[in-house]
Amino acid sequence: MSAFVVHGNFRGVRDLRLVGRQVYYEQLSFWLNPVAAIFTVGFSVIFLVLLGATGGRSHVGSLGGIRAIQYYVPGFVAYGVMSTCFNTLAVALVIRRETGLLKRMRLSPLPTWVILAGVTGSALVVSVAQVALLLLVGKFAYDVVLPQNIAALVVAVIIGVICFTALGIATSTLIPNQDSGGPIVSVVFFVLLFLSGLWYPLKAGSTLATISGYFPIRHLMLATFAPFDTRRGASAWDWHDILILAVWGMAAVFVAARRWRWAPHKD
Amino acid sequence: MVVEGLAKSYGQLHALDGVSFEVARGEVFALLGPNGAGKTTTIEILEGFRTRDTGRVEVLGFDPADKATSRQLREQMGVVLQELAVEPFLSVRRVLDRHAGFFPRPRPVDEVLHLVGLEDKAQKRVKTLSGGQQRRLDLALGIIGDPDLLILDEPTTGFDPSARRQAWELIGSFAERGTTVILTTHYLDEAEALASRVAVITGGRIVADGTPETLGGRDRGTCRIRFRLPPGTSADALPVAVERSDDGVIEISTDREIAVLATLTSWALDHQVALVNLTVERLTLEDAYLRLVGDAAGPDARDPA
Numbered sequence: 068m069s070a071f072v073v074h075g076n077f078r079g080v081r082d083l084r085l086v087g088r089q090v091y092y093e094q095l096s097f098w099l100n101p102v103a104a105i106f107t108v109g110f111s112v113i114f115l116v117l118l119g120a121t122g123g124r125s126h127v128g129s130l131g132g133i134r135a136i137q138y139y140v141p142g143f144v145a146y147g148v149m150s151t152c153f154n155t156l157a158v159a160l161v162i163r164r165e166t167g168l169l170k171r172m173r174l175s176p177l178p179t180w181v182i183l184a185g186v187t188g189s190a191l192v193v194s195v196a197q198v199a200l201l202l203l204v205g206k207f208a209y210d211v212v213l214p215q216n217i218a219a220l221v222v223a224v225i226i227g228v229i230c231f232t233a234l235g236i237a238t239s240t241l242i243p244n245q246d247s248g249g250p251i252v253s254v255v256f257f258v259l260l261f262l263s264g265l266w267y268p269l270k271a272g273s274t275l276a277t278i279s280g281y282f283p284i285r286h287l288m289l290a291t292f293a294p295f296d297t298r299r300g301a302s303a304w305d306w307h308d309i310l311i312l313a314v315w316g317m318a319a320v321f322v323a324a325r326r327w328r329w330a331p332h333k334d
Numbered sequence: 335m336v337v338e339g340l341a342k343s344y345g346q347l348h349a350l351d352g353v354s355f356e357v358a359r360g361e362v363f364a365l366l367g368p369n370g371a372g373k374t375t376t377i378e379i380l381e382g383f384r385t386r387d388t389g390r391v392e393v394l395g396f397d398p399a400d401k402a403t404s405r406q407l408r409e410q411m412g413v414v415l416q417e418l419a420v421e422p423f424l425s426v427r428r429v430l431d432r433h434a435g436f437f438p439r440p441r442p443v444d445e446v447l448h449l450v451g452l453e454d455k456a457q458k459r460v461k462t463l464s465g466g467q468q469r470r471l472d473l474a475l476g477i478i479g480d481p482d483l484l485i486l487d488e489p490t491t492g493f494d495p496s497a498r499r500q501a502w503e504l505i506g507s508f509a510e511r512g513t514t515v516i517l518t519t520h521y522l523d524e525a526e527a528l529a530s531r532v533a534v535i536t537g538g539r540i541v542a543d544g545t546p547e548t549l550g551g552r553d554r555g556t557c558r559i560r561f562r563l564p565p566g567t568s569a570d571a572l573p574v575a576v577e578r579s580d581d582g583v584i585e586i587s588t589d590r591e592i593a594v595l596a597t598l599t600s601w602a603l604d605h606q607v608a609l610v611n612l613t614v615e616r617l618t619l620e621d622a623y624l625r626l627v628g629d630a631a632g633p634d635a636r637d638p639a
Contacts, residue, residue, distance in 0.1 A: 085435065092424070092432045099423040099459075166419035171475070174381055174415070175436045176408040329383070 082181060089177075089185025094192060107155045108197050111147035112204055115139060118266070119209045129270050131298050137212060140205040141291035142265045144220075147197035148227040148291075149260075149284060152190045154252045156235035160186075161248040164239070165331045173329040187232045194228050214294035216303040223290035226309050230283060230316035237319040240326035259284045283315040335380070335483070335514070340389035342375055349375045351538035353389070357531070359482075362505070362515040364529035366522070368627055372538040373518035374416070377485055380516065381413055394483055409437055412481035414472050416488050422461035426452055426471060429460060430478055437479035449504060450474045466497045473501065477508065484508060486517040490524060502527050522619050536627045549622050557591040558615050559598070560584065564607035573601045587617075 098104050118139050126132045163169045172182055198220075205211035214220050238255075242248045262278060263269075263285040269276040279285040286308040293305035340353040350372045357363040365373050378384040379391060382398030391398055396407040420429050427443060434440035447453045450470040455463060463471065469492065476484060489505065490498045505528055509515050519525055525532050526546045533543040542549055561584055563569060569579045574594050578585040588594045591614060602609050615621070 088432070088435050092421075092428070095428065096421050096423055163419075167415070168419045168421065170383070170415070171419070174383060174408065174413045175433065176405050176479075177436045178405060 077178075082178065085177065085181050086184045086188060089181060090188040090192065093185050093189030097189065097193065103155065107151055108147070108193065108200070110150065111143045111197055112200055114146070115143045115201060115204060116208070119205075127268050129268055130296070133297055136205065136209045137295055137297060138268055138292060140201055140209075140211050141220075141295040142288055143201055144198050144224065144291045145227065145284070145288040146260065146265060147201060148194045148224060148287065149231050149256065151193045151197065152228050152231035153235040153238065154256050156186065156190060156232060157238040157242065157252050158245075158248040160236060160239035161242045162245045164328065165245045165333075167331055169329045170331070183236070186236075187229065190232050190235075191225070191228045194224060198224055212295070212297050214303065215300050216294050219294040219303045219305070220291065223287070223294070223305070223309060226312050226316075227287045227290070230287070230312040230319070233316045233319035233323060234283065237322040237326070240323055240328070243332060263288055283312055286311045286315075335394070335516075336390065336392045337376075337380070338390040340376065340379065340391060341387045342379065342384070343387055348538050350379075350386075353535065353538065353540055355533050355540055355543055357514060357516060359514055360509070360512045362509045362517070362528050362530045364525040364532045365516070365518045365535055366520065366525050366532050366623065367518075367535040368520060371536045373535055374487055376535065377487055377516065377518060381411070381485060382407065409479065410482045412476035412479055412484045414476035414484070414486045414489055416491065420460045420468065420471060420475070423459060425457050425459055426463070427456040429471065430474060433475050434478050439480055440478050441480045443478070446474045446478050449477070449507075451500065466493055469493065470497070470501075473504065481513065483514045483516070486515065488518055488520070490519075490521070498524075522623055526619050534623060534626045541626045542622075546619055549619060549626075557588055558617055559586040559588065559591060559594060559613070560615075561612040562610040564602075564605075564609070567605075567607065573597050583611075 097107075119136050122135050125135045127135055127138055130138065160169070163172075173179075202211075202213060206213060238252065239248075242251055259279070259282050262275060263282065264275070264279065265288065269279065269285075276285075290305045290308040290312065293299060293308075294303040296303065335357040337356070338354045340350050341348070342350040353372065353376055355363075365376060367373050375384060379386050380393055380398055382393075382404050385399055394407060394410050396403045398404065398407060424432070427447070430443045430446060434443055444453075447456055450473050452467065452470055452474065455467060460468065460471065469490075473486075473489065476486070484505075486505065490501050493501060502524070505515060505517070509528075509530075515528070517524075517528065529546060531544065532546050532549050533540050534549070535541070563579065563582045563584050569576050569584060572584070574586060574597055576584055577587050586594060595614070598609065
C-alpha cells in the first residue's frame with residue numbers, strides 16, 4: 068500500500084488551490100489534444116443522434132411502453148461517464164507512467180492526493196460537460212422528458228465518476244505498456260457495454276441481465292435511467308445500484324493502491 | 335548531505351554495496367561510473383524515489399525515505415532525470431507555469447526560459463521541440479523551484495557539443511550561486527569541467543573519491559615511467575625512487591619526468607644495461623578512471639545490470 072501513502076503534510080487552502088490548478092492544466096491537456104477530446108466527448112453524442120434517428124420513436128414494451136429515447140439518453144450519459152473516466156483515463160495514465168510523466172510528478176513536491184484529485188476533478192468536468200450536451204440534444208432534438216428528480220441524476224453521475232475513475236486508475240496498473248492500453252480497455256469496455264443493454268433494454272431476470280449484473284457498467288446505466296423513467300417521477304432514487312457502484316469503487320481503490328507504480332516498467 | 339553504508343539489493347543482485355560519501359553545501363559533486371555501476375540507484379535513493387535496504391542518508395537535513403518530510407525536501411530539491419517526459423500538448427510556458435506552482439518560492443518563468451535559452455520557444459507545444467530542446471526544458475523544470483540542491487542524472491547525454499557547453503555553463507552558474515549540485519555522468523570531460531569533487535562508483539562501491547586533480551593518484555605524479563628491471567639488478571640498486579615493482583616491471587610516478595629520465599638513462603649507459611620496454615605516459619583523468627574501474631572490477635567483474 069506504500070504507493071498511495073500521502074507524501075508530505077496538508078497545507079489547507081494552498082493545497083485546495085493546487086487541486087484547482089491541477090484540474091485546470093488537466094483540462095488544458097485534454098482539450099488541446101482535439102482528436103482525443105472529440106473521440107471521448109463526441110462519440111456519446113453521435114451515438115445518441117444515430118440511435119435517436121433510427122429507433123427513437125419506438126416504444127419499449129419491457130419498460131412499460133416508454134419511448135426508447137427516454138432510455139437511450141441516460142444510457143449514453145452512463146456511456147459518457149465511463150468512456151471519460153475509465154477508457155480515456157486508464158490509457159492516459161499508462162502513457163504518463165511509461166513515458167516518465169508520473170515519475171516527474173512524484174519527484175515534484177506535489178502530494179499524491181493532489182495529483183489524484185486533479186485527475187478525478189478533471190474527469191468530473193468533462194463528464195458534466197458531456198451530460199449537459201446529451202441532455203440538450205435529447206431535449207431539443209428528440210423531446211426527451213428531463214428528470215423531475217434532478218438530484219438523483221446528479222448523485223448517479225458523481226458516484227459514477229468516482230467509481231469509474233477509481234476503476235480507470237486500477238486498470239492502468241494492470242496494463243503493462245502503452246501499446247496495449249487502448250486495445251485492452253476498448254475490448255473490456257465494449258463487451259461489457261454490449262452485455263449491459265446499452266443498445267436495447269435487457270429483460271430483468273434474463274441471463275444477460277444476470278451476467279451483466281456482476282459488472283459495474285450495468286449498475287451505472289440503471290442508476291442514470293431511474294430518474295429518466297417517466298413511470299417513476301420524483302421517487303427515482305436507485306440506491307441499490309448506487310451502493311453497488313460504491314463497492315466497485317472501493318475495490319478499485321484497493322487494487323490501485325496495491326499495484327500503483329510511478330516509474331516506467333523499463334526502470 | 336551524508337550517505338553512509340548505503341546498500342540496496344534486487345534479489346541476488348547487490349546494486350549498492352556499502353556506498354558512503356559526503357557532499358558539502360555549494361559543492362558540485364560528480365558520481366562517475368560505467369553503466370550499471372549504481373549511479374542512478376544511488377541518486378534515486380537520495381531523491382526518495384527508491385527505498386534503501388540499509389545505511390544512513392541525510393539530504394538537506396532530511397531523511398529522503400521519511401514520507402512525513404518528503405514534501406519539504408522536494409520543495410528544496412530540483413531533479414533532472416534521464417528521459418523524463420513532459421505533457422506533449424501544452425506549450426513550454428504553460429508546462430513551466432504549472433511546475434512553478436508546485437513550489438513555494440519559484441523562480442520567475444521568464445528568467446528560467448532565458449537561462450536555458452528557450453525564450454523563442456515559449457509558446458511552442460512541447461511535442462514540437464527537438465530532442466536537445468526538450469532536455470533543456472527538463473533542465474528548466476529542474477531549476478524552476480529555485481532549489482538548494484540540484485540533482486542531475488546524466489544531464490547532457492544526447493546533447494550536441496555546443497549544447498553541452500551551454501548546459502555546463504548553466505550548471506556552473508548555479509554552483510557559483512551556492513546551489514549544491516550532484517550529477518552522474520559517464521563523460522570524464524564533464525566531470526572534469528563541472529565537478530569540484532568526483533567519486534568513482536563501480537559494482538555498487540565507491541572506489542575513489544577526490545577532486546578531479548587528485549583522483550586515482552593523478553596528483554602523485556602526472557607521469558608514469560615503466561620499464562623492465564634489467565637482469566641481475568635489484569630494484570634497490572636503481573638511482574631513482576621506485577613506486578611499484580611488479581613481476582620485474584618497474585613503475586615510477588613523477589611530475590619531474592625529464593630529470594628522472596635523465597638520471598635513469600645515464601645510469602643505464604654507465605652500467606651498460608638496457609631499459610627494456612621503457613614507456614613514459616601521462617596519467618589523464620581517463621587513465622585514472624579506467625584504472626580504478628578496471629581494478630575494482632577485476633577478472634571476475636560482476637555483470638553490470
